[in-house]
Amino acid sequence: MGVSPSTPRALPEPVRAALERRTGSVLVDTEHLAAVRARFDDDQAAALTRYLRASQSPNTLRAYRSDWIAWSAWCAAEGRQALPADPLDVAVYLAAAAEERRPARAGETGPTRWAFSPATLERKAAALAAVHAANGLPSPTRADVVRLTLRGIRRTRRSRPHRKRPVLLHTLEELLAQRPEAGWPGEPARRRDALLLLVGFAGALRRSEVAGLTLDDVVVHVDPSTNEPVLLVDLAVTKTDPSGVRQQRVVLPRGARPHTCPVCAFAAWVELLEIHTERGGPGLREHVAQGAGAERSVHRCHGFEGTWLADGQARPLFPVINRHGGVGARAMSGPAVAELVKRYAQRAGLDPDLFGGHSLRAGFATQAALGGASDREIMRQGRWSNPRTVHRYIRVANPLDDNAVTKLGL
Template identity: 65%
Template sequence: MHTTDPDDTPAPRDQIALPPPVRARLEHPDHSVLVDTRALERVRERFDTEQAQALGRYLTNAQSPATLRAYRADWTAFGAWCLTEQRTSLPADPVDVAVYLAACAEQRTPDGTGWALAPATLERRSAAIAAVHGAHGLDSPTRAEVVRMTLRGIRRTRKARPHRKAPVVLSTLETLLAVRPAEGHPGGVARRRDAVLLLTGFAGALRRSELAGLTFDDLALRTDPASGAPTLVVSLWATKTDQEGRAHQRVALPRGRHRATCPVCALADWSALVAVHRDGGAQAVRAHLESLGAPDPAPAHSCQQLRGIDLADGANRPLLPGVDRHGRLAQRPMTTKAVGNLVKRYAARAGLNPDDFGGHSLRAGFATQAALGGATDREIMRQGRWTNAQTVHDYIRTANPLEDNAVTRLGL
């Protein structure tokens, strides 16, 4: 039986009211919406079914799963609007697309206090319409000047600064770690997994999608030649800025100064428990946790005894699987949404406003804390894999607005 995090349930969609047939399509999307099925049928006629299926599989994988999900939902919303307004969605008239985007821009939140859709969301909806037309060999209506001018007008009208999640700096991270479930069963399972998630996401400056996609096979243990301490090297294959995995990006996570915030110790504790589950199942995990004594108030590092990643055995085992309230591990990984909700949940437990935090808070927290610690732009960009220095400068200004600022020389 597969189990999942309670946060894996779908969130309500901020879309226009949809007719029941369209709503059903949205909940059970057509996975070929970005693939020209007529072209595949011609391949099937000219070659065979197996070759058509192979081509369709690779065409589908041309986009990341998150992008595909977003585009499918966006296309279904546009199709619903066209159905209501008696317009044609494929091929769409540029004026119809412009009117649709303008209508979406006018939508308000249920309480009427704000806009329902951000300009970035409307630009993504425009991109989804373009992608579906392109997949079917049709000219994109979004290239028309009327659509481009409409989007430009929306951006100029809605000049609000994007709402950014608060960074999880080191002090906040320690607070979140302190409110994890208690040791023992069943809380000890989530306690160990969530330590890996928080510390790896923070020290590695990882995105939600990168965290959710990690497997034990992506991990390797190295020894720091200067100190002899273990260092965890995480391989990132497909990322937001390298979706084809050509750069084969890696991040290094060193041994922490303190046991409670050491990402390598967190991995050692978690991998030991996952190995118990692999060998004996849920009952063995329960027995193992119940056999542990009272927690040591000043525990020593456990990473020094880590000799390798035993679970990196080619099984593609998720590093962060779902865990239910009974402490049972799922076979599938956490979703990106569950990663963000986990940070929010711990923020709420710690007495913080959960709306201020999310999955990006760990990555933002790394950059902010590194800037506070005196790290250079180059050092921050290397670990976070940023290619735009302006992004890093925004984090540095957040961390210390007086850093490298001429205002300090005014003699006030």
């Protein structure tokens, strides 16, 4: 009987540890790296490894590492060769993974569910291709037997895509209303979360893009035509540009109302970060205790061109904050951004399972379409290159726009 592709989770610790050591460099197999070091000096081999690691985002590397360990363990159990891989072995591995089932989660129908979605299986294939490419080997996933297997899995497991519900403007205001009370210890999270929700929504950002922002990425610019401040947000690395070759910039203008103004939210958050930098946690607490968290009925961004702590150290714009109000040095993760949206949705009486990190980006496109924005305008802000992607959101917003059925006279 074959070994399940999920078996690596239950492997004896020495076996799993050996596999993890072998895949420690993620893309370059350690045995292959030893051969590289035999041909080149240590500095050259180290440079190769460093730049191969930099070719993918940290999230992608983590996923590929897990996928490669699972594949290596399956090969070890089945007596197959992991690198270079035989295309037929890869096809059998993917087919076995597609058949695997796990106990259903709470709320799901039936006793079991599929262990891996078609998208996850395609990622597993991509991981094998990436490791082979990094080791200078032809990819086994280009073989017809692998491509046809993945096509068959997609056709057999065809289902409606599960999309998160968009956060529209009225929903965004509901979420903003759920922030902690002004004062200590909730004030730091109150200001950070307001900025995160507004920047994620107005900037049409992915959760990974939100999590990856640093203070150096944001510039306050006064528009000479209106004499009003705007935020210029630079995205160094995005899903569609992982190498950062085309640095993309998102412009966030001043909002009509103070509580939905991204520039005001940025000014409020930076004020706390400056106090925290200059006086530490005790100074920040004293500052908040003096009533600094009171809501303002007027814009606080007028004339705001002050320091925003851009010092080249790539400090996170959205750091972790503990329940005592302590501001950490580490950035929030992408999943933490999604959990934040879910948490606020639940506080607002909404079903948290319907919302996630993508809800902010989807909400921008849908709300912009409702407001009459053109395809080009939506695509530019959201950095979409395929109009079909945007049209999905527009159909949700205005399903009868440009619909010939309305001309039938029914």
